[in-house]
Amino acid sequence: MLSVLNRARKSLGQIVIAGAAMVLAACVPASGPTGGGAPASGKIQVALLVPAGSGQASDEFLARQLQNAARMAASDLGGAAHVDLRVYNTAGNPAQAAAMATQAVAEGAQIILGPLTAQEANAAGVAVAASGVNVLAFSNNPDIAGNNVFILGSTFDNTANRLASYAVRSGKSKIMVVHGTDIAGQLGKSAIERGTRSAGGSIVAEGQYGLSRSEIMAAAPGIAAAAKTTGANALFLTASSDVDLPLISQLLVDNGLSPSTIQYLGLTRWDSLVEVMQLPGTQGALIALPDPALSAQYQARYQATYSETPHILSGLAYDGIAAIGALMKTAKGGPISKQALTQGAGFVGVNGIFRLRSDGTNDRGLAIAQIQGGRAVVVDPAPRSFGGPGF
Known part of the structure; x- marks a missing residue:
């Protein structure tokens, strides 16, 4: 059963994932590793696609916030010991998103987190569909969900x-x-x-x-x-x-x-x-x-760690890493499967419980x-x- 337990100051709470004996522990956010090649034994290689590089201030801001949240979540999983987080800039462009997704898979990515928009996510999903690598997009547009693309945004x-x-x-x-x-x-x-x-x-x-x-x-x-x-x-x-x-x-x-x-x-x-x-x-x-209590915990922790208020979309990056972390033992060096991602009990994220559906959409527990x-x-x-x- 999913549950959230009390934690020490500055943490989100021990997050217990249903069906897994993993508890996310708080620690100082890591600075995502770089470089190419296959992931080391025991790690899960995650490609984070963010909209940096477009020249738009709003895109740069969101790119930074998504990276911050993902690194915070990776840190809670044990940082570089468990998650090999690699960042790829899409410039908010579907063609570049497709190119970055292809490059990420070639470099050993076992799952893709992002990109931001529906058009980018659709392009990235199509580009890597034959590889078996799934895409956890930040979009909430159900029109692009399905096949190897899952949307994390509330619909x-x-x-x-x-x-x-x-x-x-x-x-x-x-x-x-x-x-x-x-x-x-x-x-x-x-x-x-x-x-x-x-x-x-x-x-x-x-x-x-x-x-x-x-x-x-x-x-x-x-x-x-x-x-x-x-x-x-x-x-x-x-x-x-x-x-x-x-x-x-x-x-x-x-x-x-x-x-x-x-x-x-x-x-x-x-x-x-x-x-x-x-x-x-x-x-x-x-x-x-x-869930207001969990949302408030995340906002306070992000503010304390990065000295700025988190954008509402940043929590989706944390949720993605939380789900990936709970499932990394199922990957066994390969892509995280659709079957694993859609296990019915779901996960706990910074805004409450959520689960991914086989059609690529999601359910979120709302107040x-x-x-x-x-x-x-x-x-x-x-x-x-x-x-x-x-x-």
Whole structure:
């Protein structure tokens, strides 16, 4: 069974991986080894593909953070004694990602961690498919998952499933989907529909809007009217805190859909901006979050080690190394197999439990939080094992 135990100051916690007798111990982060050739006996050779080299400051920042998190995780596994971590720069370019993946495999990589974007991950996966080496990409795009590519990022489906399940169990089974007409809104709508069906609820109405201010203002009255006439008791929105949420939530309230009379559900991280959590239209809304206790431990440790706040994506690099470390005994000098990666009990990462699915997507254990006056308050904790509370 997966469990997380208390640890000394500055550590993430002893992470016990289901089905393995390995405990990740904290120590000073290592400085990843370099060089070519096959891995030494007893080590696992990991190729970390990061977006450095593009000339973009944001890419360099993320590349540094991903390396830092991966090295922290490798250090927890015993550093250079267990993980031969080699860094390859993709410049955020799919063709270069493919070239770097090919080079990494030629130099003995047994698994690839990264790259960052869906296009890069797809190119890298295709390039090394014949080698049997799997790719653990930082993307959350399920369209590129499958074959030898696994995505580590939390997906719309994962969030929709968790929220819909909780809502239906709480008596909010008549759900109206409210979504933007952009690609993200369309993908979110589909995920909400699947999650609602899986949870045993029903989609009773749908409302959509363009992302301009005038389009949102024009659509809001009709969305509110549909919610009332269909008897919806929950509104599941795809809106994002920094784009359409402030306006659409306010207009829905103004048109008679008070959060006190209908349950609002947010597919995205409505807690990303304190100002948004103070809006009338978000009060009482339910959102899904990574395990807050584990996330806070990671953030504090990263800050103490590297003197900067970790980007939300950096934890994916730690998760990847944690999973690889738990499975390295299965590699026996060769690639880590798909069968090993998809063992059902999963792993514990910096944001909670997660497991990789045979279709290349993932399940992540999420908490349910309610927005209350500028804070996201957990009302249903994240599970600590698959099959437990919350699943």
